[in-house]
Amino acid sequence: MIRPIALFDMAAQQALIRDRLDARIAAVLSSGRFINGPEVTELETRLAEFAGCGHAVGVSSGTDALQIAMMAEGIGRGDAVFLPAFTYTATAEVPLVLGATPVFCDVDPVTFNMDLDDLRRRIALVAAEGRLRPRAVVGVDLFGRPADWATIEAICAENGMFALDDAAQAFGGDIGGRRLGCFGGATPLSFYPTKTLGCYGDGGALLTQDGDRAALYRSLRTHGEGGGRYEVLRTGMNGRLDTIQAAILLCKMELFDGELAARARDAGWYTAHLGGTVALPKIIPGHAWGLYTIKLADGAARARMQDALRAAGIPFGVYYPKPLHHQPAYAAAHAQALVPPPPLPVSEALCHQVMSLPMHPYLEEQDVARVAAAVRAAA
Numbered sequence: 001m002i003r004p005i006a007l008f009d010m011a012a013q014q015a016l017i018r019d020r021l022d023a024r025i026a027a028v029l030s031s032g033r034f035i036n037g038p039e040v041t042e043l044e045t046r047l048a049e050f051a052g053c054g055h056a057v058g059v060s061s062g063t064d065a066l067q068i069a070m071m072a073e074g075i076g077r078g079d080a081v082f083l084p085a086f087t088y089t090a091t092a093e094v095p096l097v098l099g100a101t102p103v104f105c106d107v108d109p110v111t112f113n114m115d116l117d118d119l120r121r122r123i124a125l126v127a128a129e130g131r132l133r134p135r136a137v138v139g140v141d142l143f144g145r146p147a148d149w150a151t152i153e154a155i156c157a158e159n160g161m162f163a164l165d166d167a168a169q170a171f172g173g174d175i176g177g178r179r180l181g182c183f184g185g186a187t188p189l190s191f192y193p194t195k196t197l198g199c200y201g202d203g204g205a206l207l208t209q210d211g212d213r214a215a216l217y218r219s220l221r222t223h224g225e226g227g228g229r230y231e232v233l234r235t236g237m238n239g240r241l242d243t244i245q246a247a248i249l250l251c252k253m254e255l256f257d258g259e260l261a262a263r264a265r266d267a268g269w270y271t272a273h274l275g276g277t278v279a280l281p282k283i284i285p286g287h288a289w290g291l292y293t294i295k296l297a298d299g300a301a302r303a304r305m306q307d308a309l310r311a312a313g314i315p316f317g318v319y320y321p322k323p324l325h326h327q328p329a330y331a332a333a334h335a336q337a338l339v340p341p342p343p344l345p346v347s348e349a350l351c352h353q354v355m356s357l358p359m360h361p362y363l364e365e366q367d368v369a370r371v372a373a374a375v376r377a378a379a
């Protein structure tokens, strides 16, 4: 029988740690401490140690991590928040929910991360127009590839803006050995099940090097509480990480280093088996390989590739089929942010060109060779 290939494989991982998961979950069931149990603190300590960032605060999702981080800065009406047009919806949704205006920036055609010359241009345009205050930049480490944090931090420092590292797809990645979590003012993580570190439901965390910010995040995730249990200091939200999810993540942390190495090994196999066919993501040190995304010449070439992979029984994903400024939910905000809105040609083109191939730590070289053979035949 041919070995099935999964786009993401959570079953293989679960089989390795099933006994520990059962024991950890049973301990939570016995303790009855489903909210803010000791596993949450234990996980926060592990995450902060792993990232080397000093502080980690468990929260209910990556989206809520973004929201808490922006609430802590007081981001709201009249503020412009700059972010890439080619990313997941949550990055843009949060500033809008808080009354701020997302300003979409184009991305680089090779790294798929924010084009920082375009970012500079748009900050200058917003400042010149004078209607909105340039307030924050959300850099996204798309598909696991760390963004150019030295430059984003410099741009934010020059313009008095807050830098937020949306590392939802990139936990475990690093730049020169410094892990994500240490860049910008704060780093939201997502533990959505298919992320590099995923739980069995929704979950997330905020990493930061700033103890005052971490304390504020703890308050905001619990309705703005402070001082005593029923003292409400500020408007917050219910944004806590469940104890059971923390227990699950603690089991998975034991595999995490090995899994990151396995993802990098997969990327190497793809390069070896696919070199010279289609545009492949560049192998760079510190890439977390949340997704493995290739780029085709145009929409027709991608449609042919999709048909070929479907026929061969190879799963794939398209992240993302539409740039955010074309989403009905964001079109009006985009039209009002800068008038007229400068074009976003790379983000628009990539939505017709990209597709993601199976990427997870439990692939074998024969799996990658099978995917590659199907890709080669259609390239």
Ligand SMILES: Cc1ncc(COP(=O)(O)O)c(C=O)c1O
Pocket: 061, 062, 063, 064, 087, 088, 090, 091, 140, 166, 168, 169, 189, 190, 191, 192, 202, 203, 204
């Ligand atoms: C770049 C990015 N930001 C934010 C999020 C939101 O994370 P969550 O689904 O945990 O709310 C995701 C999740 O897919 C994401 O990919």
